[in-house]
Amino acid sequence: MMDIDHRVRSYACDAVFDCSPDRITAVSRFESGERHAVYKVSYLDPVGGTSDLVVRISTVDDARGCAQAEREATVLKKVQGFAAPLLYDFRCDSRWFAVPTMCMQFVPGQPRELVAAAAKDVERLGSVIGWVHGLATDDLVEWFPQTGSTAAYRDDRWEEIVRKLPSVRDPLPAPVQRRLKRALLVVNRSLESAQRRGSFRTDERLVLLHGDPGAGNILWDRKPVLIDWEYARLGDPADEVAYIFGQHGLTAPQRKAFWRGYRRSRNPQQHLQDVVDRVGWWEPVTLLGSALWWVERWSRRDDADAAGRVDPSAPRACSYYLDRVIHRLDRFDELFTGAPGAKVL
Template structure:
């Protein structure tokens, strides 16, 4: 993206100025901040700080989501993931405020072998034997979101159909005794959280991490990166080459794809209900719900 050439302290976002004032250790680590460039992000506000001592990423929580995330659990899991060489180490973290500072990453690219590189990264994480703080249960996550939206007035027919489908999935898994072995999981493998350079792949934003079904990270990666069939094969083959456990069966992975889309749709509807951009988030939800129902029709 183009970088401004004449940014002055007066041009820096007020939230960044407030964070620097509240956390003087950040200024000691960065030196004087010359620029604060907003980065993409839905859950948090992220800025690339250009400062006397280098470039940094500053993560600030949005008001709407500030109290909904276990930041202490996130910090514990981030330390573990950094030890595995998968996460950018925290230079400064305030769990109570949700403020995080890391070094910035430059020379980002989207290589042709991205599916394989993501598969190797997740295989290393899932097969590490580490124990993350917290648990991410996809069905419980869906149920909690659905309860929060019980009075939501938009899309009533779609939500009733979705509820019946998710309950059917839960019953099928209960009958089949498909309880997975839980593994340390990132929980939000969207493209914006996967920073790829010529030499490394870094996973950022560990706020939804926890012990989970390995199918969650796998399905979410395939969906959010838009892998075609050949890329999905490459991704799963790379994962299989390093992970301790086998790749989930096709039927379970397909169900998890639908769960991930359903949860993403409900998350977007939660944003609408909280007063955020209605057109943007309602459109996001409709796209995800359509994928769930299209997948059901074609299965």
């Protein structure tokens, strides 16, 4: 059986025309990646120049994983070259890998904490996100069949968040459990007022969302480039903007800069004020949803440790996931009290 290095080399050179195994100079694995093994492949092209590409191999081997990867590849073809790397190749399985595998452009930029970014960079990110949200999506409907109004999307997302509650259990620390339950009560109460908001009762169409624009999924080169589109969906643009504001802890000046870029590139322009209004409701919701997502990863790792097995979807220690839960809860509390860890009730 071929070792992983040889398989990565062989697949990469089958995926791009100007690569050959004997001209590959280096294969190195990136440290990050929750559900994928990601490799940088460097090689000499036919004219002697150095080229780089990325091979991403799924660690999930099931039919659902293949369907999700195929959907992501379809989205990448739509946004590549501006908001995302170029996609060179995608296969659900091959003679080298029995799992979904992609070959794509290597982006030389690095991720960074957005809260420390200059206003002009945040404005550039707003422009990229606005461009994505303004794309026509008729060709994506078959991949995202659950479309509807912003109100229906809001209710579906809330139900999705609530379904993660069984992961809030012992031995998750009791103070963390209490904070999660308090946050749930706060958001559940706010849902009643959201249902009465005029900004949720519009005729807007749902837009394409990246789905996870966290710090690790934004590479900063000449412009911000979004990677890892596996959670892409059709949804309320306010959901994604609120996610960016809350997850990154953007300051008031940074938020203004983001909106400048967003307004400049968002097409069509109608309903923008409704989007701005809905962001206020979505921000605590996205923080709670993210906290529960990390709780779910903590739960999977805890179960795997107890059973003495490996869960590829939760490869890190429980403490890693717990830290991310607490970080989201601190941000959630700051929205209501201005102080992390303070009670919100």
